[in-house]
Amino acid sequence: MNNLANLANRYRIVQPLKQMTNGQIVRGKDVTSERDVLLYIFQESDALAHEEVLRWMRKASQISNEFFMQMLDFGSEEGTLYAVLRAESGSLLSDRLNDVEITGNKALTYVHELAIAIREAQLKQQLAYSVDVNNLWITDHGKLRIMNRWTEGSNGRRGAPGLGLLLYQLAAKSDIPTSSMSAYSFEMGLLFADMAEAKRERAVALACKAYEGLCTLEDFRLELEIILGISGEKRELHDQSYAKPSTFSEKKAIRKWPLIAFAGVCVLVLVLFLSMRPHEDYANDAKKPTTAMTDPASVSTSVEDSSKSSAAPTPDRTLTPSAKPVDAQNQPSPAGDSAEQDDHGVVPDLVNRTKEEAEKMALDAGLRYEFFLESSSAAQGTVFKQDIPPGTAIHNGDRITFWVSKGL
Numbered sequence: 001m002n003n004l005a006n007l008a009n010r011y012r013i014v015q016p017l018k019q020m021t022n023g024q025i026v027r028g029k030d031v032t033s034e035r036d037v038l039l040y041i042f043q044e045s046d047a048l049a050h051e052e053v054l055r056w057m058r059k060a061s062q063i064s065n066e067f068f069m070q071m072l073d074f075g076s077e078e079g080t081l082y083a084v085l086r087a088e089s090g091s092l093l094s095d096r097l098n099d100v101e102i103t104g105n106k107a108l109t110y111v112h113e114l115a116i117a118i119r120e121a122q123l124k125q126q127l128a129y130s131v132d133v134n135n136l137w138i139t140d141h142g143k144l145r146i147m148n149r150w151t152e153g154s155n156g157r158r159g160a161p162g163l164g165l166l167l168y169q170l171a172a173k174s175d176i177p178t179s180s181m182s183a184y185s186f187e188m189g190l191l192f193a194d195m196a197e198a199k200r201e202r203a204v205a206l207a208c209k210a211y212e213g214l215c216t217l218e219d220f221r222l223e224l225e226i227i228l229g230i231s232g233e234k235r236e237l238h239d240q241s242y243a244k245p246s247t248f249s250e251k252k253a254i255r256k257w258p259l260i261a262f263a264g265v266c267v268l269v270l271v272l273f274l275s276m277r278p279h280e281d282y283a284n285d286a287k288k289p290t291t292a293m294t295d296p297a298s299v300s301t302s303v304e305d306s307s308k309s310s311a312a313p314t315p316d317r318t319l320t321p322s323a324k325p326v327d328a329q330n331q332p333s334p335a336g337d338s339a340e341q342d343d344h345g346v347v348p349d350l351v352n353r354t355k356e357e358a359e360k361m362a363l364d365a366g367l368r369y370e371f372f373l374e375s376s377s378a379a380q381g382t383v384f385k386q387d388i389p390p391g392t393a394i395h396n397g398d399r400i401t402f403w404v405s406k407g408l
Helices: 004-010 045-059 102-124 159-170 181-191 197-211 217-228 232-240 247-276 280-285 296-310 337-342 353-366
Strands: 011-019 022-031 035-043 069-075 082-086 137-138 143-145 345-346 367-374 381-385 393-394 401-405
Touching: 004 181, 004 247, 004 345, 022 082, 045 082, 045 197, 069 393, 082 401, 102 143, 102 159, 102 197, 102 217, 137 393, 159 197, 217 345, 353 367
Parallel strands: 367 401
Antiparallel strands: 011 022, 022 035, 035 082, 069 082, 137 143, 345 393, 381 401
C-alpha cells in the first residue's frame, strides 16, 4: 500500500470535478508516466468500515470490462482512501444532463447495458453499486462507464430501481428523484415519445415497475430485450457465456436419452398391462353399499382454489400511478408482535445535515421523504428546514419533507 506522502508525490491534482459527502473526485496526472487519471478520494473514519472498503476495492480492482472505468491503483493513508481510475474522454453524466440529447431507444439501451453490468457483478459476488447519474461517466463517444463499484449504492439507486431512477434523471434533466408516480409516468411518456405507441406504453409500464421496485433485475432485463427487439438467439448466446456446459457433459447427456426413452416405454407397457386386469377389490366392493360420500362443498372449494392457482390473471402492464417515494420503498411487514414494535420510531433531526446524510437518516428511521432545493443563507447542500419536528413519534412509511439550501 502506498502511504499519503507517496500518493501526493506520485499524483498531481489538476482540476476538482465533484464534491461528495465524504470526499471528492478530481482530475489528476500520474507524475511518473505523465498519464491522465481520475482520483476518487474520500474519508471513512470507522476503522472496521475503512478495512471493509479496502477489501471491496481490492476485489473490484481484479475485474475489468467495458462497463467499468479501469482501476489503476488504490490504497489509504491517515484515514484517507483513494482509488485511481484511468481517465477517459468526456465528463460526469450529472454535469452533462442539460446538454446531452438522448432518445427513448438510446436511454433503454443504456439501462440494458447497465443491467448486464450489474448481473456480471452479482455473478462475481460484487457489491450492488449505484447506477444513477452521480456514479456514471459519459465519454465523448456516448458510452457510459461506472466509476465507484466498491461502495454499495443506497436504496433506490441500485439494481432495477436505480435503473428506473436513471431513466427519470435522463428524461427530467435532474439528479433529484420524484415521489410522484404521475410525474414519473409523464416524464417517461416524453422520453419515449419517439417510439411507436404500443412499444411506448410497454416501456413506460416497465420503467414505472422498476422505479417502484416491483420487478426483479432479471425480469427488467428480459422485458427490455423484448422492447429493444434483441432476438432470442442473441439472448441465448449471451446467457450461454455465463454458464456453458462442458463438451464431455453434453455428450454424456446425449447418450442418456436412448436409455431414458427405453425405460419410459417399459413403464408404459407395464401400466397398460396392470390396467387391463380386474382388481379383486372391485368384485368385493360391488356388493357393499357406499358408506361415505365426499362433501360436495369441499370439492367445489378445491376446484375453485386449483383454478385460481393454475390460472392467475396476468398483471396489467399499465401501472396505476401511486405516491410512493422511490428512495423509501414500502415492504410488507411480517405479522406478529415484532412487526408492531418495528412500526414505531421518532423523527431524526435533519437540519444542518447534507442532503445525502438526511436521505440516509430518513430511510434508517423508516420514513418516506421528498425534498426541495431553495435559496438560503445556510451552507450550500445542507438541510435548513424540515416539516416534522425532531423527536416526533412516527409510524413506518410516514412521509417527511425537508429543504436543501442552494446558497444565496
